[in-house]
Amino acid sequence: xxxxxxxxxxxxxxxxxxxxxxxxxxxxxxxxxxxxxxxxxxxxxxxxxxxxxxxxxxxxxxxxxxxxxxxxxxxxxxxxxxxxxxxxxxxxxxxxxxxxxxxxxxxxxxxxxxxxxxxxxxxxxxxxxxxxxxxxxxxxxxxxxxxxxxxxxxxxxxxxxxxxxxxxxxxxxxxxxxxxxxx
Numbered sequence: 663x664x665x666x667x668x669x670x671x672x673x674x675x676x677x678x679x680x681x682x683x684x685x686x687x688x689x690x691x692x693x694x695x696x697x698x699x700x701x702x703x704x705x706x707x708x709x710x711x712x713x714x715x716x717x718x719x720x721x722x723x724x725x726x727x728x729x730x731x732x733x734x735x736x737x738x739x740x741x742x743x744x745x746x747x748x749x750x751x752x753x754x755x756x757x758x759x760x761x762x763x764x765x766x767x768x769x770x771x772x773x774x775x776x777x778x779x780x781x782x783x784x785x786x787x788x789x790x791x792x793x794x795x796x797x798x799x800x801x802x803x804x805x806x807x808x809x810x811x812x813x814x815x816x817x818x819x820x821x822x823x824x825x826x827x828x829x830x831x832x833x834x835x836x837x838x839x840x841x842x843x844x845x
Contacts, residue, residue: 678780679743684723686790687734689750689776696729697761697772705733705814707757714753718745726797726813733794735781750776791818 691697698704698826711734715722719739726733738746740753758772781787795818798810 664716673732677746677778679691679746680738680780681742682740683797684735684737684787685743685746685779686721686794687736687750687776688731688745688778689835690731690755690774692774694773698727698732699729703761705758707753708812710760711753716776717752718749720749722814724791724794724814726794726810726815726817728801728803728812730797733797735791735794736789742777746778752825833839 674779674831691757698707708725710724711725711732712722715736719741722734723737724735754773756768758770761772764766779790781790795807795813795815798804798813799807804810807813808819
């Protein structure tokens with residue numbers, strides 16, 4: 663039997679932890695400062711996030727990183743999803759320390775918060791996947807998500823014909839999603 667754990671911490675959003683479930687994560691920088699504006703920082707974030715996911719046994723399904731926020735879709739380990747806060751914290755702590763050292767800004771706050779959503783259905787999954795990949799278009803960075811280099815969009819078009827077909831025929835499926843993204 664899968665155990666669901668619902669935690670409502672005092673100063674952060676509530677979290678549902680379900681082993682083996684798929685989650686969408688959104689995280690933003692403090693005061694929307696574009697700490698990841700240059701390509702090197704986006705690449706550093708991706709390497710760090712991949713390492714954190716590997717360390718905590720989460721599978722990265724999709725991702726996009728912009729100048730001041732990112733979105734990911736991940737699958738929790740079959741044993742427990744309670745390591746999600748540790749995964750995000752390890753990524754945020756490492757990148758904050760690295761970027762503060764690079765910018766000679768010891769102690770500066772880099773990350774604001776993160777939001778997670780346990781995905782409920784295939785329709786929800788596809789809508790969030792589309793939302794994630796269309797995010798660079800939403801923010802005016804490119805006209806076509808396939809032209810944005812800091813996204814897993816290219817992998818989906820290369821690897822998964824079913825998702826690609828759904829993506830091309832349902833580009834507005836994400837329009838009604840309520841995802842924190844006013845960055």
